Amino acid sequence: MAVALAMGIFVAVRMQTPAEPKQAFVLPAPMPLPEFELVDQTGNAVTRDTFRDHWDLVFFGFTHCPDICPTTLQVLATARKELADTGQEPLPRIVLVSVDPERDTPELMGQYVDYFGDGNLGATGKLTELKKLTTALGIFFEKQAGAAENYAVDHSAAVLVINPAGEFHALFSGSHQVDNVVHDMPLIMAAY
Amino acid sequence: MRFFSFFLFALMAACNGAPQPPLVASDVVITRPMPGRTMSAGYLSLTNNSDDTIRISHVTSAHYESVQLHETTTEDGISRMRAIPLLEIPAGETVTFERGGKHLMLMRPTGPVNTVSLSFMDGNNLILAVDATFDSQTD
Numbered sequence: 332m333a334v335a336l337a338m339g340i341f342v343a344v345r346m347q348t349p350a351e352p353k354q355a356f357v358l359p360a361p362m363p364l365p366e367f368e369l370v371d372q373t374g375n376a377v378t379r380d381t382f383r384d385h386w387d388l389v390f391f392g393f394t395h396c397p398d399i400c401p402t403t404l405q406v407l408a409t410a411r412k413e414l415a416d417t418g419q420e421p422l423p424r425i426v427l428v429s430v431d432p433e434r435d436t437p438e439l440m441g442q443y444v445d446y447f448g449d450g451n452l453g454a455t456g457k458l459t460e461l462k463k464l465t466t467a468l469g470i471f472f473e474k475q476a477g478a479a480e481n482y483a484v485d486h487s488a489a490v491l492v493i494n495p496a497g498e499f500h501a502l503f504s505g506s507h508q509v510d511n512v513v514h515d516m517p518l519i520m521a522a523y
Numbered sequence: 524m525r526f527f528s529f530f531l532f533a534l535m536a537a538c539n540g541a542p543q544p545p546l547v548a549s550d551v552v553i554t555r556p557m558p559g560r561t562m563s564a565g566y567l568s569l570t571n572n573s574d575d576t577i578r579i580s581h582v583t584s585a586h587y588e589s590v591q592l593h594e595t596t597t598e599d600g601i602s603r604m605r606a607i608p609l610l611e612i613p614a615g616e617t618v619t620f621e622r623g624g625k626h627l628m629l630m631r632p633t634g635p636v637n638t639v640s641l642s643f644m645d646g647n648n649l650i651l652a653v654d655a656t657f658d659s660q661t662d
Binding site for chain 1: 602604622
């Protein structure tokens, strides 16, 4: 009797307090992506329609970045694998948008994103098109002074979640942890 | 991601009963250059066992055209990477190079990188030499 009562209280409490994302911030009103046109690693156009019918985890970085960019992509790749291991469907796609289109060719983007697994998308292209996307999303990037090959690019650390309607849906701010992504993404997708 | 792991042999290796070397490197890991890239990052801890501040002005290696001391910082949601012009390790303290923080930027390997030597310098003075051997278990 006491056990049944306790179980009932536990279930009631659980029903009253649905699980919340640990790190991700879900936008009160998802924001449609702007019109823009970049190119993926195979030369195909990347537009806002590219983001329809997928859940996407989008990171803005560059391939000459030896530390935070590969670290972040590895976090996302590991999280995606862990989600797959649990049978999560759908699985979010990992997208790297280059903030260094001057050096990041589609071929380089392909080599880079393929390193972190199959099905990833790398987008680069004209600076003017990139800025259409980043300005609308509030993504900061700024090229720093330096030698032609060695300059760095300051950039937002955030990972954006794009929903299957092609809308900016949620945001993971740094620092990124596998456990947070694995915990939060199923909740975000289930609540959509 | 695949990693190199290192076996460390400091020039002033400690022997039983001998004083500790003034500067010790530990937990050294570098990333392999990714496909299409010619740069990678190195991570380690440097412990100053001496009574004086130890300064590292730069790092050299015969196995890379260039090695730079860098630091990534993330403030107000913005990641920035900057060179460290002079690294100071206070007496008795450890400075840690880790992902998303201080790191060695290893640029343009001069050949197959199965063995790596790194020389931590203060001007023209060699402060610490680290020989690193590729460990296939962690590649």
